[in-house]
Amino acid sequence: MLDLALGILIVLTFAGATMAVVLKKVFHNLLGFGLSLVGLAGISLVLGSEFVALMQLLIFLGGITVAMVFAVMMSTPREQSEEPRTADRVAPALLVGAGFPAVMIALLLGGSFPTSPVTEELFGVREIGLALLTTFELPFEAISLLLLAAIIGAVAVARRTRERPDG
């Protein structure tokens, strides 16, 4: 049963990811990305991490993707033609994009990883919250600082060009 669900989710994920990368219109890429995120959240759920799955939905799908959609709507005319997809562009991308993960997979297949779960049930929200505020207090604060900096930076970058007429 779980294998079946995982299979469906994998198909969903990779279909979405492929759409996100291969399709020529950015909007379609985004939809594909959203689809693959749903699949990914499902995979996290299969792994037993409800919280991470929900965060993937809430932040990646509800936050980042929506923001990307917003950016695309603000910046890309619908008729914009995507760059030509010539062999000299696809080939190196394919080479590196396949080569590097091939190396990784070869390495990890050669390695000896545990094959059975250590824990059936991953800890939930409460334990994660406690860990965030005790063991990982410092990185947690650092992340919040990073987010603050990112927000300020984003505002600053977006605002500066607003004052300038077409350059």
Added chain:
Amino acid sequence: MSGLIDSVQGVLGGWLTELVIGFVLLAVLITLNAMFMVWFERKVAGWVQGRHGPLHHGPFGLAQTALDVVKLLGKEFIIPSKVDRPVFLLAPIIAFLPALAILSLIPYSADMTLTDAQSGLLIVFAFGGLSLGGIFMGGWSSNNKYALLGAIRAVSQNIAYELPLLLSAMAIVLMSGTLNLTEIVDAQAGYRWNVFFQPLAMLIFLISAAAETNRAPFDIPEAESELVAGFHTEYPAMGFAVFFLAEYTYMFAVCAIGAVLFLGGAAGPLLPGPVWLLLKVYFLLFLMVMARWTYPRLRFDQLMNLAWKYLIPLALGNLMLTAFVLKLVQT
């Protein structure tokens, strides 16, 4: 009836049967709710404006909406030539599905929940964010500038109001110490409804909810006087109907969550749980309808100011105050 259920159970196995039956029931609920709401809204509007509203078909014009649905079903489904077809067709469904998912999480009574998830509230918000997908897909794929403008407005509005919505709900999470909706209801047992302790949170929640569902006075994504009909301008017949369905379903879902969070969910004397829940939901829906016909539409900058300058700081302050008081009470 039970024989039917048994035979279905024989085919599908226990929890899947429950699921299927639950979704069938939900579908019925959604349809009835949408039809009722259209009528209800028109009636309230008539009452507010000193006129009658629908009258002619059925008692109090109750059959009016059903006839409208039949009419919409009979209309030709025109797809404009330059639209982004797959996206265009997918958009209404995407808009509708998350609302359905949310409804499946609501505890209709103490033991009547389709999925009793541990992080139920989080799932609600996660899916709540998804409902936006239908809107921007529709607005984008229509190849129409009004539709696109409506979509852009919807996106920025949703991003802005998601925060106060979450923050006000978090105050309740703090009070009950759980994300499970059933447990949140249990925490309010004995009529210790959260609305008495968190009136500000409820106010913020309702305002944000109205904005999230693009209801007036926050309906600028579909402001007809500016954008024709906003993101669903190009949608014909049933496409349009599904968007409407989705909007009313989403309203129902949000009000149900509101009732669960603030009004003690399905708890109430005498009457069975689901009835109480429905009463509370329709009370909240009544408030939203009243707001729609009472207040003028906000301008875009006013809308943004309200969220970023008032609601978010207020919700944050409320959250911090709650945490502080809770700590005091606990120690």
Added chain:
Amino acid sequence: MTLNAWADIAIGAPLAVFFAMLLGMRAWPRAVVGLSLLSALAVALATWMMALNLPEGGFTSSVPWAVTDDFSVSFGYRLTGLSTAMACVVGTIHLLVQVYSVGYMADDPHKARFFGTLSLFATAMLGIVLSADLAQTFIAWELVGLASYLLIGFWNAKPAAAQAAKKAFIMTRFGDLGLFAGLALMVSRLGDLKIDTVLLAVEANTWEPGFVTAIGLCLLCGIAGKSAQFPLHTWLPDAMEGPTPVSSLLHSATMVAAGVYLFALLQPLFLASEFTATFALGLAVFTALLAATVACVETDMKRVLAWSSISQLSFMLMGLAAGSQVAGFFHLVTHAGFKCLLFLSAGLFIHAAHTGDLLAIGRKVGRSAPVAALGLVVGCVALSGFPGFAGFMSKELVLHAVHEQGMVFYSGALLTSALTAYYAFRLVFLALFDPERESVEAHPSAALKWQQGVVVILAVLTLGIGWTGGDLARHLGASADEAHIHWMSSGVAFAMVALVLGAGLAFVDFGRGGERAGSFAKFPAMHRFFASGWGVDAFWRTFSDVGIAGLTRLALLIDRGAIDRTVDGTGAATKVLGGVAARMQNGRVQLYLSIALGLLATGLLALGAM
């Protein structure tokens, strides 16, 4: 107050003035002058206090400054009879020169800089004198060089002054190379450069003779540079381009005296090697003779005095090299007095005549400047070695010491004595006995009074200083007998003969008016030879032209052949590599990412293979 504190004051006070000047007090020149005078007074007081309170056996205090496994350098004071006596000379002359300068530099817009640098000069000189460690001495030694450079080139707008300053700096650097080599040799054996350590090592006679000779010759090179001995003496006459107080200080107590002082300080080291001592003696006699002959034909008043200084410095070195510290150092003290007096008097003359030319001074000023004339007469009498005056008393001791070293040196020294008497009286006669003198009324200004006062004080000092030999000898730790003149000896008789011959010839040549050319002019070839300073300047010029041009050509060859090729090759290689790198830096994130991941994959594979 302790000796340490006095020494601190002596070195610190003028240094403070210098830094105050550097750090912006230049805007208030009068304040700098006042401060400078105060500090000079403090220095003079401090030096005398040190000399008078010196305990038996001296006083040493030092703190380590830089310590490594191989050697250590310390800073501190080493007060002995010699160093305190020298400090007194420096402090006193410095004070007098400062006072003199108040008048002399009254109208100079840059007098703040002048006084500040003068103070630095004093600090540096006292640094040499009081130092306990030869490394510290070397630092102060170079500071003296710097200060002299700044002061000789004080009127830096004047090309001649700038040239002279550069010349002084560079010539003395040649000598300092030798000094540095000598110090390096010593440190290689000793591990530190404390003067006591060095002297102990010399006393213990632990070094092989060749090594001692080598050190001695190296140090002698530095001394020759500083004290203007042949062949590094040519900068000194040119240094007359500086303000007269500077010349005065330079020639009497600081700079040139530094070399002699170092010789006196390390006298045992030089005497430990027969060869070094003899070489130093021979060099000194030769230089004395050379400088004296040039002084006889020079026509510029200050240049005459400069050549005379060289000659007299040689006398000091003669005394020291001949083994008599008292004789050599006593001559330094007396010379400091009368040479300072002579320069300051010359300053008065030049101030009045607006020129340094002897004949012009004789014609324009002469006896109408009575104080200057007094100073000149007293100074010249002392210089010429008139019995009873300062110069005689010390020179007699030197001659006595040289006499013991052999007739060749002694006869050279005697000849130089005669020449000294000749040029000293030539100076007097030319300046004061010009029959064609224009009668000009002198108008001594208020500022001049300061200068005249100093000259009078110095004249009195000079008259008295010759009789302090016994005290000085005792202060140096020798017996008073060493400073005793044997009036009835043949040495005094020879000296008298030399004096009479020299002075007589001068009287015959210049004392009776008439032609002012002198006997030397009767032998034109010799006159030219002397006037050109025995051709040393020309030698240096040729040396620098030929030698340095050759070096330059060699350097050019190396530069073109080896360095240029290398540099060009590096450049070309860089260009090629840069081209490759530039192609990689094409602004595409994709390429960067690919490269990074490629490297990462390679690293991972390597890790996996391990």
Added chain:
Amino acid sequence: MADDLNTYLIISCALFAIGLFGVLLRRNLVAMLIGVELMLNAVIINLVAFAKFSAPEPVTGQVFALFVIGIAAAEAAVGLSIVLAVHKSRGSISVDDLQELAG
């Protein structure tokens, strides 16, 4: 299959490959950003999988996954604001048009 760590690791690698391919292939800034986000998600799957299969503390992997999500959010915020700024000043969001500094 669902009980084998290698399944998830290969999913993660493959997803990373797709994301990498996207970043390398596309010239549109937003599309490149999508590729980056895919790669980040691959990392998240990896972290959660290891949390379940081999971590001594099951919480750690999830916490790090959360950190990755936070960083992704920050990156998207800045990245998208740059996209908007670029669009405003150049009228295009293709990296091919952003080569003024290229030698």
